[in-house]
Amino acid sequence: MTHASAFTRRSLMASALGVGAMAPFAAAAASDPWIGASWRRLTDADWRARLPAESYAVLRHEATEAPFTSPLNREHRRGLFACLGCALPLFRSTWKFDSGTGWPSFFDAIPGALSKKADFAIGVPRTEYHCARCLGHQGHVFDDGPAPTGLRYCNNGVAVTFTPA
Numbered sequence: 001m002t003h004a005s006a007f008t009r010r011s012l013m014a015s016a017l018g019v020g021a022m023a024p025f026a027a028a029a030a031s032d033p034w035i036g037a038s039w040r041r042l043t044d045a046d047w048r049a050r051l052p053a054e055s056y057a058v059l060r061h062e063a064t065e066a067p068f069t070s071p072l073n074r075e076h077r078r079g080l081f082a083c084l085g086c087a088l089p090l091f092r093s094t095w096k097f098d099s100g101t102g103w104p105s106f107f108d109a110i111p112g113a114l115s116k117k118a119d120f121a122i123g124v125p126r127t128e129y130h131c132a133r134c135l136g137h138q139g140h141v142f143d144d145g146p147a148p149t150g151l152r153y154c155n156n157g158v159a160v161t162f163t164p165a
């Protein structure tokens with residue numbers, strides 16, 4: 001298969017699944033408020049030294065934690081979920097719902113806290129999202145979530161911290 005035909009096939013799959021329509025990727029690079037943040041200057045070795053091993057693998061190398069392993073699946077208090085890499089608040093507890101997937105799930109995110117990109121890692125188009133400040137990988141967002149947004153942010157528990165309100 002040539003590169004061109006692979007690209008066409010992926011584009012068709014993406015549009016068939018509606019992935020292209022839900023992902024506002026554009027605009028991000030032009031208005032990046034944290035482009036000069038010190039977090040962006042940390043090297044891979046810096047991150048490895050700062051983070052627990054499981055968090056490092058997810059945040060910096062897009063690993064996925066095993067489902068049903070995060071204590072945050074059972075976290076039902078009011079509070080804020082923040083990026084474990086840089087402490088930027090990402091989700092409010094009032095947006096958390098039980099998706100049954102085994103990962104902490106949210107139907108909305110704090111405006112501007114996340115950036116998204118297309119991800120073809122498993123051969124099926126998905127929308128990856130990451131912390132907009134330190135660029136640490138958080139999870140994938142799908143369009144099968146509950147009202148009012150219809151979104152499901154499927155997040156790795158080891159990539160966030162929870163602080164009760």
Ligand SMILES: [Zn+2]
Nearest residue numbers: 083086131134
């Ligand atoms: Zn971060």
